[in-house]
Amino acid sequence: MFTGSIVALITPMDEKGQICxxxxxxxxxxxxxxxxxxxVSIGTTGESATLSQEEHIKVVMLTLELADDRIPIIAGTGANATTEAVSLTQRFENSGIAACLTVTPYYNKPTQTGLYQHFKAISENTELPQILYNVPSRTGCDLLPETISKLSVFKNIIGIKEATGDLSRINKIKASVPNDFLLISGDDITALDFIQLGGNGVISVTANIAAREMTKLCSYALKGEFIKARLINQRLMYLHEALFLESNPIPVKWLAQKIGLIKYNTLRLPMTSASKFTCLQLEKAIQNAKIQQH
Structure with missing residues (x-):
């Protein structure tokens, strides 16, 4: 259930900023x-940074309810205080959540020892499967391969979302973790290459807009049919790039409304709506990718 195209889901809001x-x-x-x-419910793309913890839990549980056992739900449970990350994780015990995605602590810039102790504490205080999440461009710290290796011995730390875009990391990580430890890309632009080098899939922003295409791309790649996968990826490449012309999820929410997947393009401050230039590029991107209206 944790391979292939996993969506980092946006959180739709009404015109007043309440969950829709x-x-x-x-x-x-x-x-x-x-x-x-x-x-993935309430990760970076789901605007975890501007939701209260009560709203965070509410959206995850609502997503779980609406999924109705048709698709696994992974809850974002990261925090920059270890006690908060443990507490949030424990709120989802026995809820039906399939796993947790836990980002490295942001802003306070822990050392590798601090990162190890942080994830160790979470692991020891829950039975839920944990997927580590490394995104230095957002957090200000980098979970290094040697620390990932040390963490991979915990039975409920099952993989990592590696969002550095650095493909040289894959072999370094694979060489020092168990064979069943999952390597999941967090970067749509390099995701196909990531899978070709031994990755298991992608937690994707693009899948919000092009779910069918990302499913096919990953399916082909995991079966070793890289020519077919690359043809799809070439069609999506401008979309991959356009979705990061401004901070995620500004472009993807605008585009989700544009194609009719959500009713309102509402973001909470300090996030603001996409610029005219970005909107023009996004419109070109969906035309190039041949994305249909909904």
Missing amino acids: RTSLKKLVDYHVLNKTTAI
């Missing part, structure tokens, strides 16, 4: 229909 159940149901149904392998 109608649009969330449409998104979940869209991913079930297009065979996305799992949904």
Whole structure:
């Protein structure tokens, strides 16, 4: 369930900034229909930074309810305080959540020893499977391969979302972790190459807009049919790039509304709507990718 195209789901909001159940149901149904392998609820793309913890839990549980056992739900449970990350993780015990995605602590820039102790503490205080999440461009710290290796011995730390875009990391990590330890890309632009080098899939922003295409791309790649996968990836490349012209999830929410997947393009401050230039590029990107309206 944790291979292939996993979507980093956006969090739809109404015009007042409250969670929009109608649009969330449409998104979940869209991913079930297009065979996305799992949904990450309330990660970076889901605007975890601007939701209260109560809202965070509410959206994860609502996503789980709307999924109705049709698709696994992975809960984002990261925090920059270890006690908060443990507490949030424990809220999802026995809930039906399939796993947790736990980002490296942001802003306070821990050492490798601090990162190891942080994830060790979470692992020891839950039975839920844990997927580490390394995204230095967002957090200000980098979970190095040698630290990943040390953490991989914990039975419920099952893999990592590696979002550095550095493909040289794959062999370094694979060489020092168990064979069943999952390596999941967090970078759509390099995801195909990541899988070709031995990765298991991608937690994708692009899948919010092109779920069917990302499912096919990953399916072909995991079967070793790289020519077919690369043809799809070439069609999506401008979209991969355009979705990061401004900070995620600004472009993807605008585009999700544009193609009819959500009703409102609402973000919470300090996130603001996409610029005119970005909107023009996004429109070109969906034309190039041949994405249909919904």
